[in-house]
Amino acid sequence: MFFLCVTLCNNFLFLIMTATTHTNTQKAVLTVATLTSFLGPFLISSVNIALPAIEKEFALNAVSLTWIVTSYLLSSAIFLLPIGRLADLKGEVKLFKLGMVIFALSTFLCALSPTGIFLIGMRVLQGLGAAMTMTTGAPLLISAFPPSERGKMLGFSVAAVYLGLAMGPFVGGILTQHLGWRAIFLFSSVLGILGILLTFLKLKNILPQNPRESLIIPAPCCMAQPFF
Numbered sequence: 001m002f003f004l005c006v007t008l009c010n011n012f013l014f015l016i017m018t019a020t021t022h023t024n025t026q027k028a029v030l031t032v033a034t035l036t037s038f039l040g041p042f043l044i045s046s047v048n049i050a051l052p053a054i055e056k057e058f059a060l061n062a063v064s065l066t067w068i069v070t071s072y073l074l075s076s077a078i079f080l081l082p083i084g085r086l087a088d089l090k091g092e093v094k095l096f097k098l099g100m101v102i103f104a105l106s107t108f109l110c111a112l113s114p115t116g117i118f119l120i121g122m123r124v125l126q127g128l129g130a131a132m133t134m135t136t137g138a139p140l141l142i143s144a145f146p147p148s149e150r151g152k153m154l155g156f157s158v159a160a161v162y163l164g165l166a167m168g169p170f171v172g173g174i175l176t177q178h179l180g181w182r183a184i185f186l187f188s189s190v191l192g193i194l195g196i197l198l199t200f201l202k203l204k205n206i207l208p209q210n211p212r213e214s215l216i217i218p219a220p221c222c223m224a225q226p227f228f
Contacts, residue, residue: 029140036099039188046172049176071121096203103126108185110123
């Protein structure tokens, strides 16, 4: 698994560095889209490894400990559809930038959590940021690349998802063992900050901003109802 992860990383970096026919904006879009595709699954699988350490520090019961994982998944699932509609109204680039900021900030605050309840709240906010980047990442790739290359670029984005899932237990275990569970969130927040810098410096309004009909809000409530 480790060698598979290294091979995928090397192939992706080789593509970024040697794609002379791609513009700087295209490279930036591919980099940030795959980075966000990586971070979400990475946090899901790595935090699972850190749950015993979190339970020991905060003295959480089984239900509260479960919510550390569930809150992120539930939040991202609830907000996917309404954020997709909001992106149609306000523009994918704006929502992607906002999602990067929310995700990186909430991840950093997770590392500073004084209590388990605060950590769960930040995980909800983290899920909101992840929903923003997940919803708008693929449209950015589609709009930045010609039809002949879209399949390949979307493939790299999907590969980043499984790379995050595969590397999460390995990297998360090492960080938790030697630096503590908070190091997982600090490591992810650093990657998030790098993604923010690249996003704001390189990404312009790639997609046309076409205002459409008003947003329908009840969707999140309908999606969340089965969980309660």
